[in-house]
Amino acid sequence: MMKVRFACTVNDEPVEVLVDGYKTLLEVLREDLQLTGTKHGCELGECGTCAVLLDGQPVLSCLVLAAECDARHIITVEGLAADGRLHPLQECFADLGAAQCGYCTPGILVTAKALLEQEPHPSRERICEALSGNLCRCTGYLQIVEAVEAAARLMPSETKAG
C-alpha cells in the first residue's frame, strides 16, 4: 500500500510519520499518533464528533485526507489545556454538566474554541449556530451552550486570541 508523508504541527508539536495514502486525518490522529481523544460517530461527516481545528478552523477530520494536511496546524482536544491548566471551556464543561457521556465533547470543545477566538462574546443564537453540526444525544445542548457562555465570560481577550 502506498505510504504518504504526514508532516505538520499537531497541538503545537511537529509531527512527521509515513501513513497509508487512503487514511483520513481522523485515522492518522487516532491510529498512527495515538491521539484517541478525537472520537468518531459515523465517519461520513454527519455527526461532528471528529471535529478538530485545521489552521484554526473546525473541520470534520473524517472527511479530510491526511495527505491534505502537509505543513498545516492541527489542534485536537489534547491540545486545549496549557501549562498544566485546563482551558476555560474545559473547566466550564466539566463544572456545568456539559459533558455527560463525553463522546461528543472533544469535537464540541474545539468547535467552541474556534468560535470564541473569532467572536469573544457570541450570542446564544450564534453559539447554537456554531455547534449545530455537532450532535449530542445526552444533554439536550442547553448545558453545553451555557458552558460556552460561561467560558466566554471567564476568558480574557488575549487567551481567546491565543
Added chain:
Amino acid sequence: MTSRMRVIGHPRRRVDGRAKVTGQTRFADDIVLPRMLHCRLLRSTQPHARIVRVNTAEAARVEGVHLVLTGESFPIPYGILPVSHDEHALCRDKVRFVGDPVAAVIARDEVTAEQAIRLIDVEYEPLRTFASPADSLAYPEPRIHDYGDHGNVHKIVSLQFGDVDQAIADADHVFDDVFFFEGNTHLPLEQHAAVALKDGDGKLVVYSSTQTPHYVHRALAKALAMPAAHIRVIATPNGGGFGGKSDPFNHEIVVAKAALLLDRPVKICLNREEVFYCHRGRHPVLMRFRTGVTNDGRITGLDLQTLLDGGAYGSYGVASTFYTGALQTVTYDIPRYRFRGCRVFTNKPPCGPKRGHGTPQSRFGQEVQLDKIAERLGVDPAELRLGIVAPPDSLTANYMRVGTIGLAECIRRVVERSNWREKFRKLPLGRGVGLACSSYLSGAGLPINWNDLPHTGVQLKLDRSGGVTVFCGATEIGQGSDDVLVATIAEVLGIDPFDVRAVTGDTDLTPVDLGSYSSRVTLMMGNAAIQAAERAREMLAAAVSARLGMPSDRLVFADRRVFDSGNPSTGVTFQEAVCIAEARFGTLGTTGSYTPPKSAARFKGGGVGPSPTYSYTAAVVEVDVDPETGWITVPRVWIAHDIGRALNPTLARGQVEGSVYMALGEALMEEQAFRRLPARLSHALVHKFPSMLEYKSPTSLDMPEIVTDLIEHPDPAGPFGAKEVGQGPLLPIMPAMANAVYDAVGVRIDQIPITPEKILRALQAKASGKPARLGPADFPDIEWPEALLVAPPWEGGDGRASNEPTRRSRRKAEAGIEATAGVR
C-alpha cells in the same frame, strides 16, 4: 447520617468530568493493544432466508487474513432473557433481517478484513418476508423462530383485574381510541465496540461498550461453553447507551471466540450503518384504549390492547410487552383494568429497551386520550388529572406498590410556571399548549434471571493513606453513576468526592451490579453504597471513640475529620481515623448490597412493573404550528419531576433536559422505518435510512427553552430519598406535544412522530369536513388467550390469579428455562 449534607444536594463537577473534557476517558474503540487484529462482520442482504451454503475459501486466502468464522463455530444460542435465548453469534441455518451477521473475518487491519468479507459467497434460499405485524398475524408459516406462543406471535398476554367490561358499561362515557407510535432508535454517538484478548493466565478478557457487563459475562460463558470464572468483562464508559447497549451482542461473542482461537487481541468497532442493525430500540406499537369515565371525570375501568412489532429476535421483548401495560395504574387511579399485549416477530432489526422501555408508547395513548376526555367533559386537562392521581402508599389494581407520589405537585408547578390558565384554549390560531404526565420505575423489582441474590453489591477499601476505593459493577454510560457512587461514600464518611476512587463495571474486580438499565443504579447502588459506607463509619467511630475516650455517637464525620460534635476541636483527621481503625481491626474493608422488596404481584406477568418506588413527571409543551404548511416548532417546555432528592442537581437537570431533547426527537422526527428495494433489485425489506444524515435528530438549533423544576420530597426507599431521573422525564413530552398541536390548530395527531406532513393532511381533512384527525383507523382482531383473572386489592384479591396453573407446575417450567441460562 449527619443532618447537614455537605456533598449530596449540592451542584458539583462530576468526578469523571475532567477525563471527559480532556479526551482521557477511554472508550472501547480507544483501546489499542500490541499484536491486535481487527474484525469485520458480513451481514445478510436477505430479510428472511435459509442459508444454503457459505463459501469462505477465497476470503481465507487473502493476505493478512488470520481467521474466518461462520455460524458453525457458534452452536450455542444466547439472549438477554432466559425465555428467549434465540440468537447465535453468527447465523447458522437462516437469516432473519437485512443486517443479521453471517460470517466474520479477522485480519491485520479493518481494510483487509473488509476486502476479505466481500469475497465470501453466501447462497440464500429466500423465505416469505414479514414486513409488519399484519403480515405476522396473517401468516403463521414460515415461522421466523421455532419458539414463541404460536406462528409468528412471540408473546401474547392477557391480564384482567376486576370486571372491566361491567365497569366500562356502568360508566357515563366510554372513550375508544386507537393510537400508533412508530419505532425509533437510540442513536448513541459512540458506535458499539469490543476488544477481546486472552490474558497471561489464559483467561478471556473482553472490553466492551456495554451497559450490562454482568449479562455479557453470562452470555459469553454460555455461548462459548466456558466457566464464567475464567472470563472477565470490563465495561468501558459508554459513549451514550439509552438502552441500546443492554443486550449481549453477537460481535462481542465473535471477537471473544476469535481471541481465544488466535491467542491475540481482536477488536471490532461497528460502523454507523451496523449500529442501526443492532438496534434494540423503541418498538412500533399500535394500541387501543377503551376507557370508562364518570361525569365528574373519574376513570371506572380501562381496557388496553397493544400490538408490538418486535423485529427479528426476542431481546427484552417479553418484558417490553408487559411494560406497555404496567404503569397506567401507577399514574392514575384505575379501579378495574384489563391489559392484553401481543408481540410479533418481523424481519427487521430486533426491538428492545430504549429510554422508557415499553412505556412511552402507551403513555402517549393514555395522555392524549385524557386530553380528549377533558375536552368532552369540558374540564381543564390539568384539573382532570389532579382529580385522578393515584393515591400514595397504596397497591394498584395490578398490584404495583406505590410509595410517595409527587405528581399533583408536579402538575401544579408546570401549570403555574407556564401560565397555563392564561394560555390553554386562549392562544391565537397556530400557537398552542399541551399538558401530559407520567411515572417511571426506580429500578425493576425483579431481576432478569430470577434468583434470591442481591441486585447490586458495593465493596469499600480504606487504607492508611486516607484514601477510599469503592468497587461496584455499575456501569458509567454518561448518566453519572460513578459520581453517585463516590458522592454517596463521601457524604457518609465526611470526605471529599475527589478523595474517593471508583472502580466500576469490571466483573473481575467489582461485585455484581445488574447493569445500567431500568433506572435502577442510583437507587440500588446508592443504597448498597450507603450500607457499605455506614459499616465503615461504624468501625472508624468505634476505634476513634476508644482512642479519644468518648461515646461514638458523639462523633461527627465531616470536612475530612472525625470530631466531637460538642467540641469540634477535639478530633482526628480522617486519615488518622483510618490508621487508628486499621491498627485496631486489621485491614479495613466493608460491603453493602441491595435487594428490592418483594412484589405484591403473584400472578404470571406480575414480575414486570414492580419497583421500590416510582418517579412522577408533568410537562407543558408550547408549540407554534403554521396552519398553511403544518410546520411545527417548539419554543418552550416546562417540566416538573418528582425526583425525591437530587443527589447532584447539575447532573439531575442534565438528565431531565436530555430526556426532553430525546423526546422531542421522538415526537417530531425520529423514525426507524423500513422500505422495499425496487423489484429489479432484490425487493428486500431494508432500513429506510441507516445513516445519521437521514435519520433526523434534533440539533442545538432545534432546542426549546426548558424550564425544569425538581420536586424534592425524599422517598424512604431511595438513597438520601432519591428516585430516578434518567427516563421518566422523557415520557410526557410526546403526548404533551400532540395535545399542544390540537390546542394550536384543532387537529388530533394520534400517531408519533408528529410531522408537518401529518399535520397538513389532518388540516386538509378538517377543511374538507372530514374528521380532524390523523392516526390509525382501527386495531386488528387478535385472538387473545383467556385472561388471567386477578381480583384487585379492594375486591378481596391477594395478588394471585384465580385461574392460573399452580405455582408448583409453573416453578417446574421455569426451572427448565433457567437450566438453559448458563451461569447462575
